[in-house]
Amino acid sequence: MTEPASTLVSLQGIAKVFANGVAALSGFDLDIRAGEFVSLLGPSGCGKSTALRLIAGLTEPTQGRVVWPGSHAADHRGEIGFVFQDPTLMPWANVADNVWLPLRLRGVSRRDARTSIAESLALVGLSEFAKAYPRELSGGMRMRVSIARALSVRPRLLLMDEPFAALDEIARFRLNDDLLRLQRNLRCTIVFVTHSVYESAYLSSRVAIMSPRPGRIVAEVAGETTEERSADFRTSPRYAALCGRISQILLEQTEGRG
Amino acid sequence: MTLSPVDTLRDRRSLLRILLPLAVFVAVLAAWEGFVRLRGIPSYILPAPSLIGATMVADWPLLSASLLTTLKTTLTGLVLAIVGGVGLAVLLSLSKVIEYSLYPIAVVLQVTPVIAIAPLLLIYMPQDVAVLTCAWLVAFFPVLSNTMLGLQSVDRNLMELFRLYGAPASQSASARFTARLKALWYLRRPAALPAFLAGLRIAGGLSLIGAVVAEMAAGSAGAGSGLAYRIIESQYRLNIPRLFAALVLLAATGIGLYLLLAALNHVLLRRWHESALAPES
Known part of the structure; x- marks a missing residue:
């Protein structure tokens, strides 16, 4: 019997109310275990991105706490990579310099970061575009650069905020598979915000479904294990059943409020 | 090929x-x-272009010395405006207290017409300093306001990335200040470049206008040697061809300055900024 994975980060009794009085989260509890691929799924405005920013330490909870237990407590910020919905690249810097940014901010020189930059670009298949500027790349390639930048710090936890929402279906499918391959190779934990039932069902080892605002976790659905993904999976009855189950819960939540 | x-x-x-x-x-x-x-x-009413050209050649020693004076004032005023405008913009972007304290004063200086300030400056300052101050005054504000706008128009998500990856190691004031300086250098500085350059192009023209206005004010007080002074002097002497020649040199200076700053804009932004990219065919 395999030992259960240790908790990497735990969000306990979180409430978040913004300065304008909008309550984004209330009674939000979620444990992220090492090696998981957790999708946060919910209707627009339910606080998915807020939960992600809380984990990253980019905002503070109004109530509750974000706990990094055990060995992850010290300097957990150094272990996080973040990918936004937009690629958020510096237009004045070429691809290599964009990927260098997190390391540069931590005082790593260009020479010392060279290997890490090259490896990160190789992981996303952009080795030949190191000298290109963001405007010279397609939307999908820009997102790959954004992912490479997050990977440059070799994160234990990768936080992704609807990263493929603006891409066409083909680019999205390709990046979905690339992401699963990356997780297998790097053995990192991923928390992935999406409002796509199909994407969450395809990618996740666990789908955490949120209620409408103020958001909280109302159900968790176990996904398929990472090793079982293939192009055939998208057309399999198992995938259809999984999507159906997740959709049903999401619908009940939305209509329950409506 | x-x-x-x-x-x-x-x-x-x-x-x-x-x-x-x-x-x-x-x-x-x-x-x-x-x-x-x-x-x-008659030439004292409207000289022909050929006569203006001939006057330009004949009076070149006098006109070139005046051109040099005006050019020196304009460029010095512009350089001082860049140093002052960028320096103050950086200070204002680092602290709201400084912004609230100093920005209104800069606005007051901007909205007060320089032609109204020039006579006062000529009373309180040596003439060359007063003329330079006028050029600086009018060129300073576009640099300040545009640089400030650029420094404050940074992508919010990029700022979040800086907070995540460039978070200070400790919460000490010096660590926080170092983190802010990093964000200023790596992020705000390049992000502000297009707005700064747009301001610079406006400031280049205004610096010349400031210098000319101040020279005219000084000239009418009976002293001076710049191109504007030559214009006033030529008007008094009814030497209209020389007036036109000085005017042509002033226009050429303005065009040259504009082209120089446009070229600088192109060199610095051509790889990445929409304003400097060649149109796609």
Whole structure:
């Protein structure tokens, strides 16, 4: 019997109310275990991105706490990579310099970061575009650069905020598979915000479904294990059943409020 | 190597952009010359372009010295405006207290017409310093306001990335200050560059206007040696061809300054900023 994975980060009794009085989260509890691929799924405005920013330490909870237990407590910020919905690249810097940014901010020189930059670009298949500027790349390639930048710090936890929402279906499918391959190779934990039932069902080892605002976790659905993904999976009855189950819960939540 | 049809079209368009205004300019000069000659208009009323050209050559020692004076004032005023405007913009962007304290004063200086301030400056300062101050005053604000706008218009998500990856190691004031300096250098500085350069192009023209206005104010007080002073002097002496020649030199200075700053804009932004990219065919 395999030992259960240790908790990497735990969000306990979180409430978040913004300065304008909008309550984004209330009674939000979620444990992220090492090696998981957790999708946060919910209707627009339910606080998915807020939960992600809380984990990253980019905002503070109004109530509750974000706990990094055990060995992850010290300097957990150094272990996080973040990918936004937009690629958020510096237009004045070429691809290599964009990927260098997190390391540069931590005082790593260009020479010392060279290997890490090259490896990160190789992981996303952009080795030949190191000298290109963001405007010279397609939307999908820009997102790959954004992912490479997050990977440059070799994160234990990768936080992704609807990263493929603006891409066409083909680019999205390709990046979905690339992401699963990356997780297998790097053995990192991923928390992935999406409002796509199909994407969450395809990618996740666990789908955490949120209620409408103020958001909280109302159900968790176990996904398929990472090793079982293939192009055939998208057309399999198992995938259809999984999507159906997740959709049903999401619908009940939305209509329950409506 | 043969040119593609797209390249040929682009070359033809570039050529047209130069030739068309040049042709219009030559036509206007020819019409002017013909009008003056045919109607026999005296040169103290309206000199022909050929006479203006001849005066330019004949009076070149005098006019070139005046040009140098005006140019020196304009460029020094512009450099001081860049140093002061960028320096203050950085200070204002680092602290809201400084912004609230100093920005209104900068606005007051901007909205008060320089022509009204010039006589006062000439009373309180040596003439060359007063003229330089006028050039600086009018050029300073576009640099300040545009640089501030640029420094404050940074992508919010990029700022979040800086907070995540560049978070200070401790919460000490010096660590936080270092983190802010990093964000300023790596993020705000390049992000502000397009707005700063736009401000610089405005400031270049305004610096020349400031210098001319101050020289005129100084000239009417009976002293000075810049091109504006030559214009006033020529007007008093009814030497209208020299007045026109000085005016041509002033216009050429303005055009030269504009082209120089436009070229700088192109060199610094051509790889990444929309404003400097070649149109896609």
